[in-house]
Amino acid sequence: MSSTMSPASTNSLNSKRWHSMRHILERAGPFCKADFAPSPDNLEFLQNTCKILVIGAGGLGCELLKDLALMGFGDIHVIDMDTIELSNLNRQFLFRRNDIGSSKAECAANFINKRIPTCHVTPHCAKIQDFDESFYQQFHIIVCGLDSIVARRWINGMLISSLRYNEEDGSVDPSSITPMIDGGTEGFKGNARVILPGLTACIECTLDLFPPQVNYPLCTIANTPRLPEHCIEYVKIIQWDKENPFNCSLDGDDPQHIAWVYERALERATQYNITGVTYRLVQGVIKHIIPAVASTNAVIAAACATEVFKLATSCYDSMCNYMNFNDIDGIYTYTYAAEKSENCLACSNIPQVVNIEDPNTTTLEDLIKILCENPRFQMKQPGITTVIDGKNKTLYMSTVKSIEERTRANLTQSLGELGLKDGQQINVADQTSPNTIVLQLKYNGNEVEMD
């Protein structure tokens, strides 16, 4: 690709830039999906209609943005709340030395927008939790290059809560599905997966695939340290609280904090004849970082971008559905179908409808009676919570005395008085089912009387 091309020629769908893409998108082949129609419209769709969200502008994010932009995607958004650090520059190639301290999302977007004029990247320097459902709904596909399980679980929950279900048979309305392509790397290991929320295994279905956090026994850390990590954990868990050097909790992004931990950990290591405490290791242990390998990021991002392309164009079946990759000793990879869990708290928890005659006369106690006596439920001691205005609220729980006492007054209130609206979801835990289940209140006739 020549960088001397004028914007006019690169903007055209006939530009040489798309020569190879057009071979794929304008010719039929035996492996195309049934709904694939070879046509210039496919490239047109990528350029002008299809909207992609990339979450994370770090090691994977830089690769993803570059891959997707060069593949012909024209409208990409990127979210990242982090700023650029010196140690990012070896692999996060959209950033330069004088970008240090600036927003990753903004620098990455600027770089792509300048370098690849057929693509416009919109940056968001924010947390994923800053955006609501209506924001995520605008995208055709969401790709994640994250290093946090909490963030993956959050976006997974968001996409599942946007699903709509067919009222008769409980099947997922396909038009409510936003596919999620998730990439992850740790050193020389990585994985890429395709999640069709509601149809295929989600993040919660396979939560046990994430390696557990390494936690050393506290007594080893305190009394018989053998590893440099033990010394660092000691300072982090025990010495920090004891000495409270900055009158706040430990912040892994604060260089002063890291320096303090480093010095104390070094002292402790010397005391026990342990070597290997370095500033980098301290950073790694505090922030749970495993050193990133540029080539692993490149492979995983390429696999993810390919899946985005296949879903967007229907030119080939999606990977089914979880690829593992390891390049520590040669290259090893395999792909298998991770199974959707029947007990998944996120995607198998399809809200079941409970019909309520009149929310103004039906009390919470009446609702509990329905849950216990209705042959559909036959519960014993249901504990009920809900979410109102984004806040969790415990409606009633009989099994814990201190909660029972303070939620008892709710029993005699009507559902309307408790602020439960038509369509409200309530979460019910009971010994008769292995998980907390989600019910949806459906009011027949009378609406809640507003005063």
Added chain:
Amino acid sequence: MIKLFSLKQQKKEGDQTGRSGAQQKKASAAQLRIQKDINELTLPKTCAMEFPDPDDLLNFKLIICPDEGFYKGGRFVFNFRVGPNYPHEAPKVKCETQVYHPNIDLEGNVCLNILREDWNPVLTISSIVYGLQYLFLEPNPEDPLNKEAADVLQTNRRLFEHNVSKAMRGNFVGETYFECCLK
């Protein structure tokens, strides 16, 4: 095989900004799981649970009043903080009562395997409650956090018993002053 999924027909309309700030309408998976744990908790009669805010099931206190063993007659408060990554990660548990105990240090750190290296997501709040209760019945000098207390327990059981009861009444043991924690 899954149903053929096609995104072609999908019209996407959404709010460009959509920054209402985390207006979740649905409880998180961690939240649903802790609700199950709490609702199904069968506490031993020596234990009670306090929720400072009944709407917040992620932060609570466990009060243990052992009815046998070295710590009989005492009242010990543990603070639980359950994070957004529950049950992938164990809750953070600290002892708020100063206690002369081989497995609990003076800052309230607790050495209990299932809180750290042996945590796994099938364990529940109930498992931790029983684990903590057991620490008061069988303090374990092999895994010490308070090394002095552990040494005394290992070498002189009688003295250990004496020190525990002294500490619980509100006294110095060695250099350390313990607040009274009798029921």
